[in-house]
Amino acid sequence: MIRKLFDFHGGVNLRQHKKETTQHPVQTAALPKRLILPLHQHIGHPAEPVVAVGDKVFKSQLIARPVSDISAAVHASSSGKVVDICEHDIPHPSGLKAPCIIIETDGFDRSRRESVRTHNLNDLSPAQIRNIIHQAGIVGLGGAGFPATIKLNPGDKKVETLIINGAECEPYITCDEMLIREQAVEIIEGVLIMRQALQASRCVIAIENRKFKTLDIMNKMVARSGYDFIEVVAVPTVYPAGGEKQLIQVITGQEVPSQGLPIDIGVVCQNIATAYAACRAVEHGEPLISRYVTIAGSVVKPRNLEVRIGTPISDLIEQCGGNRQTLSKLIIGGPMMGFALHNDDVPVVKTTNCILVNSVIADVPLPSRSVSAMPCIRCGACADACPMNLLPQQLYWYAKAKDFDKVQEYDLFDCIECGCCDYVCPSHIPLVQYYRFAKTEIWNQEREKQFADYSRQRHEFHNYRLEREKQEREARHKQKRAEVTGQKDGDSKQAAIQAALERVRQKREQSAVKPKNTDNLTTEQQQLIAEVEARRAKKTTIKNKH
Amino acid sequence: MQLKTPTSPHIHADTSVTAVMSRVLLALVPAIIGYVYFFGWGLPIQIAIAITAGLGFEAAMLRLRQRPIKPFLQDGSVIVTAVLLAFCIPPLCPWWIIVIGMFFAVVVAKQLYGGLGYNPFNPAMVGYVVLLISFPKEMTSWVPPEILNNLEVRFTDTLAIVFLGDFPYKLSLDALTMATPLDTVKTELSLSKTVGEIKSGNAIFGDFGGIGWEWIGNWLFLGGVWLIYKKVISWHIPLAMLGSLFAIAMIFYLKDASNYASPMFHIFSGAAMLGAFFIATDPVSACTTPMGKVVFGAGVGVLTYIIRVWGGYPDGVAFAVLLMNMAAPTIDYYTRPRVYGHPRG
Ligand code: SF4
Ligand code: SF4
Numbered sequence: 079m080i081r082k083l084f085d086f087h088g089g090v091n092l093r094q095h096k097k098e099t100t101q102h103p104v105q106t107a108a109l110p111k112r113l114i115l116p117l118h119q120h121i122g123h124p125a126e127p128v129v130a131v132g133d134k135v136f137k138s139q140l141i142a143r144p145v146s147d148i149s150a151a152v153h154a155s156s157s158g159k160v161v162d163i164c165e166h167d168i169p170h171p172s173g174l175k176a177p178c179i180i181i182e183t184d185g186f187d188r189s190r191r192e193s194v195r196t197h198n199l200n201d202l203s204p205a206q207i208r209n210i211i212h213q214a215g216i217v218g219l220g221g222a223g224f225p226a227t228i229k230l231n232p233g234d235k236k237v238e239t240l241i242i243n244g245a246e247c248e249p250y251i252t253c254d255e256m257l258i259r260e261q262a263v264e265i266i267e268g269v270l271i272m273r274q275a276l277q278a279s280r281c282v283i284a285i286e287n288r289k290f291k292t293l294d295i296m297n298k299m300v301a302r303s304g305y306d307f308i309e310v311v312a313v314p315t316v317y318p319a320g321g322e323k324q325l326i327q328v329i330t331g332q333e334v335p336s337q338g339l340p341i342d343i344g345v346v347c348q349n350i351a352t353a354y355a356a357c358r359a360v361e362h363g364e365p366l367i368s369r370y371v372t373i374a375g376s377v378v379k380p381r382n383l384e385v386r387i388g389t390p391i392s393d394l395i396e397q398c399g400g401n402r403q404t405l406s407k408l409i410i411g412g413p414m415m416g417f418a419l420h421n422d423d424v425p426v427v428k429t430t431n432c433i434l435v436n437s438v439i440a441d442v443p444l445p446s447r448s449v450s451a452m453p454c455i456r457c458g459a460c461a462d463a464c465p466m467n468l469l470p471q472q473l474y475w476y477a478k479a480k481d482f483d484k485v486q487e488y489d490l491f492d493c494i495e496c497g498c499c500d501y502v503c504p505s506h507i508p509l510v511q512y513y514r515f516a517k518t519e520i521w522n523q524e525r526e527k528q529f530a531d532y533s534r535q536r537h538e539f540h541n542y543r544l545e546r547e548k549q550e551r552e553a554r555h556k557q558k559r560a561e562v563t564g565q566k567d568g569d570s571k572q573a574a575i576q577a578a579l580e581r582v583r584q585k586r587e588q589s590a591v592k593p594k595n596t597d598n599l600t601t602e603q604q605q606l607i608a609e610v611e612a613r614r615a616k617k618t619t620i621k622n623k624h
Numbered sequence: 625m626q627l628k629t630p631t632s633p634h635i636h637a638d639t640s641v642t643a644v645m646s647r648v649l650l651a652l653v654p655a656i657i658g659y660v661y662f663f664g665w666g667l668p669i670q671i672a673i674a675i676t677a678g679l680g681f682e683a684a685m686l687r688l689r690q691r692p693i694k695p696f697l698q699d700g701s702v703i704v705t706a707v708l709l710a711f712c713i714p715p716l717c718p719w720w721i722i723v724i725g726m727f728f729a730v731v732v733a734k735q736l737y738g739g740l741g742y743n744p745f746n747p748a749m750v751g752y753v754v755l756l757i758s759f760p761k762e763m764t765s766w767v768p769p770e771i772l773n774n775l776e777v778r779f780t781d782t783l784a785i786v787f788l789g790d791f792p793y794k795l796s797l798d799a800l801t802m803a804t805p806l807d808t809v810k811t812e813l814s815l816s817k818t819v820g821e822i823k824s825g826n827a828i829f830g831d832f833g834g835i836g837w838e839w840i841g842n843w844l845f846l847g848g849v850w851l852i853y854k855k856v857i858s859w860h861i862p863l864a865m866l867g868s869l870f871a872i873a874m875i876f877y878l879k880d881a882s883n884y885a886s887p888m889f890h891i892f893s894g895a896a897m898l899g900a901f902f903i904a905t906d907p908v909s910a911c912t913t914p915m916g917k918v919v920f921g922a923g924v925g926v927l928t929y930i931i932r933v934w935g936g937y938p939d940g941v942a943f944a945v946l947l948m949n950m951a952a953p954t955i956d957y958y959t960r961p962r963v964y965g966h967p968r969g
Contacts, residue, residue: 087964090637173629249635323964336965407628418629434634452641452699453741457907458858459639461914466964471912489963497633504639505741511631 081282081311084331086324088463089316090498092249092414094288098380099252099372104260106384107371108397112161113181113388114425115141115152116168120217121224122148127179133160137189138365141179144212150225150428151215155367155386158183169391169410169427173420181388196363199271204230207275207360214359215428216366220254220349221322223429226356229346230275238344240278241329242269242353244285244296245313245320248412251432253370254350256382258285258292261354262299264361268353269308271360276346280307282329283350286319287312317414318496322347324465336492351431371426373398375409375435385426391433392422400435409434414497452505460499460509466492470499474509477516482523485516641740645700647856651847652707652902658843659711663767665782666715673719673786674706677726685735701740705729708748711898712942713755714766719786721762725751745949746909749942756937764807764938806894807938809885841897848901857907860914862900864921865928866891872929890929894939899924903941909949915959916952923948 118124125142135141135154142152158181165175197210208227217223220243242265246254258265269281283300285293296310313319313328323334325347332343340347351369358364367387371394374380378399385394392402408419411432460470469488476485493513500509659667682702686693709725729751737743756763777785784790851857873887890896895903904910904924911920924944931940962968 092635171629171631327964333965336963338965405627407630409634411632413632413634415632416634417632418634419627420629421627452695453739455641455644455701455741455907456910456912457644458912459855461912461961462855462858467961468963469913469960488960489966492963492965495632500633501635502637502639504641504644506636506640508631510633514631 081309081329083311083313083328086319086327086465087467088461088465088498089318089324090463090501091315092317092501094315095249095374096252096255096289099250099374099382100255100259102381104256104370104382104384106368107386107389107394109156109183109185109187109386110389110393111183112390113155113158113183113386114166114168114390115155115179115181115388116166116425116427117142117152117177117179118168119152119223119387119427119429120150121222122146122150124177125149125152125215127163129160129179131160131163134158135160135181137187138367139190140213140365141181144215144225147212148225148228150217150223151213151365152179153215153365153367154181155388156181156183157186157188167421167424169419169424169430171417178425197360199267199274199360202274202360204275204277207271210360211275211356214355214365216352216355216359217428218349219351219355219369219428219431221429223427226348226352229341229348230272232276232341232346235341236344237276237278237341237346238280239330239346240269240273240276240281241325241345241347242272242281242283242350243320243322243325243347244283244292244350245325247286247315247317247320248414248416248432249317250374250434251372251412252374253372253382253431255289255292256372257351257354257370259295262295263303264357265296265350265354266299266303266305266308267361268355268357270305271356272346272348272353273307278346280309283308283310284313284320284325284329285310286315288315317498318465318494321465321494321496323494336489366428369426369428369430371430372432373400373435374432376400376404377435385430387428388425390422391419391424391426391430394426394433395422395435398435405436407436414501415495451507454503454505454507457504459502459504463498463502465496465498466494468493470509473516474507474512477512480516480519482516482520486520490516490520641699641701644856645704647851647854648704648902649700649707651851651856652711652844654843654847655711655840655898656707658840659715662839663715664777665779666717666767666786667710669782669786670710670713670715670717670722671707674710674722674726675703677723678702678706678730681727681730682735685731686739689735689739691739696740699740702730705734705748705751708898708902709751712748712752712895713763716765716767716782716785717762718789721755721759724758725755727751728754741908743908744952746903746906746945748906749903749945752942753946756942806932809889838892841892844897844901848897851901851905857901857905858914858917860917861905861910861921861924864918865900865904865925866896868922868925869896869929870925872926876933884933890932894932895941896928899928899941899945904945904948909945909952911952911955911959913956913959913961915961916955919955919959920948920952923951 117127123145126145127142129135129141135158137154137157139154140151141154141160144151160179161182162180164178164180166178166180167173168176168178170176202210208230211230212225212227216226218226218229244254244258246252265283269283272278273281283296285296287293293310293312300308300310311329313325318324319328322340326340326343326345327333330343330345332345334340334345335342355366355369359366368384369387370382371385372382373394377395381398383394383397391408395402395405402422405422408422409416410419410430411417413434416432416434454471454474456471458471460474461468464470472488473485473490473493476482476488477490490513495510495513497510500507503509656667656671679697679702683693683697686696706726709729710722713722713725729747733745733747733750734740734743848857848862852859852862869890870887873884873890876884877886900921904921911917924941927944927947928940931937931943935943937943
């Protein structure tokens with residue numbers, strides 16, 4: 079069936095550079111001496127270590143557990159010994175260090191057989207599937223790395239379309255493409271698992287229309303599987319057709335509401351590698367301990383490797399024939415949205431899809447910005463290219479002028495930082511840099527304001543506590559005095575309880591709908607309620623005072 | 625080991641301000657050749673003077689403002705301004721006219737407002753309007769093509785005319801020049817002739833506009849379409865401007881064909897074609913939102929017609945563009961496109 083596709087605004091045509099890395103079958107990267115496993119490879123709360131330095135671990139053993147639903151487990155990607163739990167460089171634009179578990183591998187790559195549990199999909203409820211995926215530490219493998227279970231939990235919303243994103247629109251990156259070519263069957267299994275978890279009506283697997291071979295393989299596999307609710311769609315090869323919002327627009331013609339989620343329009347979008355990981359977890363009982371990674375740029379052997387999470391990037395570059403001596407730049411992700419590393423002693427994490435070495439830029443020389451940035455000539459090329467239909471030029475003016483109200487009025491926070499505007503700007507203005515700056519500034523201001531609010535609240539609470547303590551003290555004094563003067567206090571307490579009982583009774587009579595289980599209370603229960611009421615009354619009076 | 629850490633995006637399209645301006649210039653080449661064919665060597669000489677003067681003014685101003693000189697001289701914007709201004713003035717004008725024009729264009733309209741990207745008004749049009757107001761006689765002395773052809777004014781003769789005021793064959797400027805087609809229609813209509821009479825009684829008129837002018841218009845059109853194809857400009861402003869000019873001319877033409885010239889005449893006369901593709905589309909001073917561009921273009925078209933027909937000057941493109949320049953920020957503000965994911969309407 080040929081599905082009618084929709085357009086999205088703007089976008090740019092980029093040179094693909096995908097041939098080099100799709101020539102060879104994917105090999106497994108060599109087992110590194112050391113594995114560096116960050117506790118925080120996802121969005122949300124960092125995982126909590128469950129091993130100690132000196133512990134022996136098996137491959138696939140849980141070494142850090144998720145602390146909440148918005149957190150992801152970390153597993154040992156090979157067997158060995160935990161030698162350290164410390165701060166280590168991680169692949170992050172900030173270049174800051176973060177807590178990692180360091181494992182010295184023993185070379186046996188042993189897993190504990192009996193721990194492997196496989197499942198039959200038909201026996202599983204959506205909640206059970208989510209649980210398995212959560213325990214397997216699976217996060218969105220395409221981008222930011224949100225724990226996968228969150229997007230697999232539609233709550234009470236109905237999921238019309240499950241979109242499996244295999245578009246991979248950035249130049250150079252081919253790990254998803256290779257995964258489709260080599261693991262199409264398992265991907266389809268993964269799609270079924272996700273569909274079951276979401277109770278989705280139909281599934282769309284999106285692949286860029288210039289990846290003929292890959293499309294062909296997927297089409298054949300889907301046809302062979304016989305599931306008529308899975309559809310393979312060839313989406314246009316325009317950057318950023320693989321961006322979640324744009325892909326949804328291309329396939330459904332609908333837009334994700336600003337500040338909303340795809341689920342609001344009945345769509346869930348999952349990366350194709352995430353689907354594969356889900357299959358491995360559910361059907362083979364394997365946690366997420368490896369992934370496909372593209373290594374491209376100025377290396378002798380650009381290719382895709384199956385890499386254990388935690389493998390140092392320097393190892394991979396060496397394996398692909400890169401020269402550590404001439405290393406000057408490393409980009410994680412694609413050339414449009416990827417970020418540069420501060421050094422090469424960082425591990426591959428769950429979200430690492432591509433490593434670009436040095437001079438990927440050589441074919442399109444990027445003149446050094448500081449010299450060549452010219453004033454904006456208001457040509458509007460940026461607005462024509464913006465897939466969110468923003469006015470990048472106006473955003474730039476206001477960001478530069480630090481007019482943060484105006485910049486928000488022009489919907490800065492709808493900007494997905496895709497870089498299209500920046501790419502086409504004839505004046506070579508680093509537009510995205512300005513937007514990031516403005517966003518960070520605004521966040522900081524918000525945080526400061528929140529902190530101020532918080533401090534004020536704390537101050538008020540402090541005053542309240544002082545006041546309360548004073549009252550309590552007075553009350554105690556009074557009671558003491560009363561005790562000295564006789565049994566009056568006991569009487570007054572009794573009277574208060576009586577009065578409260580009376581109030582409760584009146585209230586109950588007034589309310590049309592009676593609370594359940596309040597008839598036929600024992601005296602004991604009535605007494606309890608009355609005491610609660612009395613306490614509450616006392617609290618209210620205190621509150622009213624403030 | 626410390627690696628370089630630039631921020632994304634890490635690649636950039638092969639484009640620059642210079643590239644954009646070069647394309648605009650390239651698109652003007654066919655029209656320049658046509659111009660030389662019909663009107664002789666005047667235009668290239670004027671262009672050369674304008675570029676030299678313009679670059680000189682720009683460099684001096686950049687120096688005064690303590691800005692880097694080289695990148696801004698290389699950006700090509702002065703050259704575009706120079707060529708456009710040269711297109712607008714009579715080719716046999718004395719050299720100092722265009723120098724004064726460039727002074728106002730570059731120094732006053734551009735650099736004093738902050739240089740490239742900051743000028744609210746189209747520099748070439750500011751220069752042109754200043755000249756038109758200050759030197760009405762020189763600025764309306766056009767030599768019709770057939771006279772030039774008959775006299776065989778050579779390159780050196782043209783140089784002599786422009787720089788020394790020496791006319792060949794012992795002629796004078798007055799004897800050579802005639803009013804432009806737009807001028808003629810305007811003056812003679814006021815003498816209560818009909819458009820039909822004017823056109824048949826005057827050798828300067830071709831099929832739509834003036835002889836020669838029409839062809840230059842065609843070449844400008846071609847260059848403009850190429851610019852649209854190359855995405856240097858968008859279709860909005862040219863289409864809206866020519867469309868509105870055509871529409872309003874059509875209304876009056878249908879009402880009273882003997883007193884109002886045909887829509888085609890308006891489109892192929894004066895600076896309409898040049899204005900639609902090369903002047904009103906000047907990015908710096910025009911609107912930038914798609915809807916804003918349509919409003920802007922339509923405004924220029926309508927104002928051009930009004931000034932041509934009822935105003936004090938034969939052509940209105942320059943005034944119309946400047947007037948709309950003033951309105952551009954406001955128009956932009958009210959025509960912001962709907963952002964992805966925001967409610968419609
Ligand atoms: S592309 Fe660059 S020069 Fe053109 S309007 Fe946008 S920011 Fe200005
Ligand atoms: S980076 Fe932001 S403003 Fe620029 S094109 Fe992308 S979404 Fe639009």
